[in-house]
Amino acid sequence: MEMLAPKGPSPIPEDASMKEENICQAFSDALLYKIEDIDDKDWNNPQLCSDYVKDIYQYLRQLEILQFINPHHPILVDWLVQIHSKLRLLQETLYVCIPVSQRKLQLVWITALLLASKYEEMFSPNIEGFVYITDNAYTKLKFELGGPLPLHFLRQASKARKQQCYTGYTQNEVLEVMQHVAKNVLKVNENLTKFIAIKNKYASNKFLKISMIPQLNSKAIKDLAFPLMGGS
Template identity: 70%
Template sequence: MALLRRPTGPSPTPQDISMKEENLCQAFSDALLCKIEDIDTEDWENPQLCSDYVKDIYQYLRQLEVLQSINPHFLDGRDINGRMRAILVDWLVQVHSKFRLLQETLYMCVAVMDRYLQVQPVSRKKLQLVGITALLLASKYEEMFSPNIEDFVYITDNAYTSSQIREMETLILKELKFELGRPLPLHFLRRASKAGENLKQQYYTGYTESEVLEVMQHMAKNVVRVNENMTKFTAIKNKYASSKLLKISTIPQLNSKAIQELASPLLGRS
């Protein structure tokens, strides 16, 4: 389930954020001098793509990502551990598919859940309540029509009442100060995919290949663990094995030598 959360370091200081902004500005300046292709130049006729503001929007999302970062050890010393979280996320992926919700809804659900768990100790018996409430909140934020609260009660096999879900919804919103506009991995993926080529991608994402290597290794490790039946958490693979999603989790490239080599250092293989 690490695929759903980008590993991050300790909470950044204002100096860290300022330095990051300066680096981004320098990258933009360097790219302009190199005459990097403007990938938004042909989008001016589509108001939904906001071509006049898109670069500022993504710069703001990068700042927000740092401010709302999740500590990779945020569950240390808590009643909840990483395995419990993984079981919950695996189940939430299945619920998300059953309700036929948007991709953004799932990513936001996990982000809301993690942000709450990071700042508020939660007992084991209420972990699923936090997860299903996070999915309800994400549905209200992203979906045109959110499932009814009774649907969420039913999907938990009546483990919680609608009143308990509403109460948890209030607690989460207060703890997060109603700040649900978190940038999602999907937002950055779409931008990076649009850029495509090496130099353009480095410019538009702000990352070099060496800077994303660690994340790539963790993703490759999870792919190998699933493909070699080293984990019971297979909801994501099953989801992306459907024809609707082009059976992307079944492509032979996921068993390639390149994936194996990326994963090797984290799997203790030579």
């Protein structure tokens, strides 16, 4: 009976004189060849940068740690979503705007305080005092508007069957985020919050009324949100 050669690279290097790093690469290829390359079909679209996409997402993961953003102010975010919808801006514009507003918010507040003091105070504090109070934040602010956006990871992950192979996130990390998402969905559906701009936005025909689908009121959503809604 004729033996058929296995598809994909062989896990055993044929040349015994291969260097150690080449042997490691050979074993790595053998382990990964069964994993579908979700970017392989994008080679003819230069905007998707299929040759560099893995390096790009690795860099975005590094930025995610360096550019950590504190929890957003719900009033500000709700208002920004309304303005974004009225102006019909791109999705990316909103996602860039929110972290920028959080990073620059301290500067806006301290500048407003400086202007108000010049208007009302007889002896206004000098600008060096404000710089000191903000831990020299003025000198640290740069034009670094780029960063990892949820849209970047969602678009990539939506093409992958095995998410962890491409996103690098573990199941527990994804679960923690999904619980917070489910909690917010549940609070909106049960009228436990007044911040409903996002629901209204995605209730339009443009977004296929995705925020109105019955699945968002399902038991699965309630079970996900339960630990964060006072459950045990």
